[in-house]
Amino acid sequence: MTTLAPAPSAALPAKTNREVDTRPLLWPSVIVLFLWMIVPLAMTLYFSVIRYNLLNPALTGFAGLENYSFLFDDPTLWTSLWNTLVLVGSVLIITVVFGTLFAVLYNQEFPGRNIARLLVIAPFFVMPTVSALVWKNMMMHPVYGLIASLQSMVGLTPTDWFTDYPMFSVIVIVAWQWVPFAFLILLTAIQSLDSEQKEAARIDGAGPLAMFFYITLPHLSRAISVVIMIETIFLLTIFAEIYVTTSGGPGTATTNLAWLIYSVGLLQFDVGYASAGGIIAVILANVVAFFLVRTVSRNLQQG
Amino acid sequence: MSMPSTFQKPPRWIPVLAWVIAILIFFPIFWMALTSFKTETEAISTPPSLFFVPTMENYTDVIDRSNYARFVWNSIAVSFGSTLLALAFAIPAAYAMAFFPTKRTPSTLLWMLSTKMMPPVGVLIPMYLLFKTLGLLDTVTGLLIIYTLINLPIVVWMLYTYFKDVPGEILEAGRVDGANPMQELFLLLLPLAVPGIASTGLLSVILSWNEAFWSLNLTSSQGAPLTAFIASFSSPQGLFWAKLSAASLMAIAPILVVGWMSQRQLVSGLTFGAVK
Structure with a gap:
């Protein structure tokens, strides 16, 4: 084993409590992540202050804040921010409420509990394009969808979900994927609840509701906040589900920030304008990330 | 409150509710699996066909084509x-x-x-x-x-x-x-x-x-x-x-x-x- 490369400074005095230079082990990861963090972001920032349209090469030069002022004057930006907020907010509420209720429910003893749990978490492992297409075609299609069939069976007019309730439909799909995530995390958290504490509360005469609000919910609070923050980061830039279902429409009804940037940048090729949108997305995500990192770091200090 | 046995048993509706919810959530995946064994005509028939002769045709088609x-x-x-x-x-x-x-x-x-x-x-x-x-x-x-x-x-x-x-x-x-x-x-x-x-x-x-x-x-x-x-x-x-x-x-x-x-x-x- 002498052929293995010795660590630079520790080759000779290897026996004692050595001072090892472990930086060569750490640096490759740090360097690639640093490049990944800095290079594309710097490019986005640079593109956002120049005139750059792939369809119009004659248009060049420094634009200052022109792209940004175009962006802020564009009603689509505000629509897309509102849609992002609606999508993220609704899905968060749905996933946290149902995730918590399901965690309590599936923490009870009942026959076949393990299999039932597997069924509930399954949608989380389904790739987004498959989830979206299954819902779009087989569930919510206005003619051949299962919901339409059920509706006509009871004499109702089938609903054209993606035309009449586009945002609602997207929310249903995304929530279906993320409720299992919240459930999985919260179920793990609820299992660490001290059974003696529960027992004591029961003996003191706490009913199921009191148990839930005074014992279970406080115990879950940190896990819930972790769920909220992780989901927010992913939900802020929901893309695939919109890509295969509504393409941001009808009109701009389901255009969120991610879709806006994609359509301006890669469909209309206005690089400068799309990059300004990208910077907005980065700023938004960073506000959320700030809180997430703070929570995790508190956790790190607790050991 | 003094009888320990009363608070061990969950109500009977819990298993029912839990299983209904689990099946509903899993249903789109199950339905997709079912559809994959239908012919294209059966797949879009209304009302949906529940009884059909399963075929592997779609699998061979997808893999081949x-x-x-x-x-x-x-x-x-x-x-x-x-x-x-x-x-x-x-x-x-x-x-x-x-x-x-x-x-x-x-x-x-x-x-x-x-x-x-x-x-x-x-x-x-x-x-x-x-x-x-x-x-x-x-x-x-x-x-x-x-x-x-x-x-x-x-x-x-x-x-x-x-x-x-x-x-x-x-x-x-x-x-x-x-x-x-x-x-x-x-x-x-x-x-x-x-x-x-x-x-x-x-x-x-x-x-x-x-x-x-x-x-x-x-x-x-x-x-x-x-x-x-x-x-x-x-x-x-x-x-x-x-x-x-x-x-x-x-x-x-x-x-x-x-x-x-x-x-x-x-x-x-x-x-x-x-x-x-």
């Missing part, structure tokens, strides 16, 4: 390739931080985590142009690089938490016997940490397999993995639901099984160790 093997291979290559690459970067880094922490270690870890917060759409345009310039658009290599980078922080974090749990005395003993850090890492730590490395790798494979932002934007045919291939069924010409179902089921089944088996370990990885 649409270069399905290439998409499967691309998915395998990008998810396993990026996972191996990420492990190669992350194992030394996690080892260094877990066993030789400096006062900068916590902030390094947090900084790595923070790179994960970058919304992909914020850097979509430059990455697209960069890939175009470098000839990486629609290639497995390009996607593999991206997936390595986006999963590296999670992989480092998960390995770090696993390595922290390895008793230091074992490594200490090796050190006394004169093992250098490299020997310590490869001969002592890695064999002990195999379960942790395996579940870290699984999470990374699952995340890469299902990733659908970069694959949709940076690949179209040659380098496209299954996520992008399935998306091509969204075009309105023709209703190939049975074939879509067969292709989808084959695409999700392996990951679903892996996910089910490793759910417990996934929780700590997905929450960066905040929930265990």
Whole structure:
């Protein structure tokens, strides 16, 4: 084993409590992540202050804040921010409420509990394009969808979900994927609840509701906040589900920030304008990330 | 309140409710599986056909007709390739931080985590142009690089938490016997940490397999993995639901099984160790 490369400074005095230079082990990861963090972001920032349209090469030069002022004057930006907020907010509420209720429910003893749990978490492992297409075609299609069939069976007019309730439909799909995530995390958290504490509360005469609000919910609070923050980061830039279902429409009804940037940048090729949108997305995500990192770091200090 | 037996039994409606909900949530996947064994006509019949003669036709069709093997291979290559690459970067880094922490270690870890917060759409345009310039658009290599980078922080974090749990005395003993850090890492730590490395790798494979932002934007045919291939069924010409179902089921089944088996370990990885 002498052929293995010795660590630079520790080759000779290897026996004692050595001072090892472990930086060569750490640096490759740090360097690639640093490049990944800095290079594309710097490019986005640079593109956002120049005139750059792939369809119009004659248009060049420094634009200052022109792209940004175009962006802020564009009603689509505000629509897309509102849609992002609606999508993220609704899905968060749905996933946290149902995730918590399901965690309590599936923490009870009942026959076949393990299999039932597997069924509930399954949608989380389904790739987004498959989830979206299954819902779009087989569930919510206005003619051949299962919901339409059920509706006509009871004499109702089938609903054209993606035309009449586009945002609602997207929310249903995304929530279906993320409720299992919240459930999985919260179920793990609820299992660490001290059974003696529960027992004591029961003996003191706490009913199921009191148990839930005074014992279970406080115990879950940190896990819930972790769920909220992780989901927010992913939900802020929901893309695939919109890509295969509504393409941001009808009109701009389901255009969120991610879709806006994609359509301006890669469909209309206005690089400068799309990059300004990208910077907005980065700023938004960073506000959320700030809180997430703070929570995790508190956790790190607790050991 | 004094009879212990009264509060042990949950009400009888609990199993019923739990099973109804579980079946409802799983139903779209079940329905898709069912549809994959129907003919195209049966797949779109109204009311939906519940009784039909199952056919394997869609599976053979998908496999024969649409270069399905290439998409499967691309998915395998990008998810396993990026996972191996990420492990190669992350194992030394996690080892260094877990066993030789400096006062900068916590902030390094947090900084790595923070790179994960970058919304992909914020850097979509430059990455697209960069890939175009470098000839990486629609290639497995390009996607593999991206997936390595986006999963590296999670992989480092998960390995770090696993390595922290390895008793230091074992490594200490090796050190006394004169093992250098490299020997310590490869001969002592890695064999002990195999379960942790395996579940870290699984999470990374699952995340890469299902990733659908970069694959949709940076690949179209040659380098496209299954996520992008399935998306091509969204075009309105023709209703190939049975074939879509067969292709989808084959695409999700392996990951679903892996996910089910490793759910417990996934929780700590997905929450960066905040929930265990």
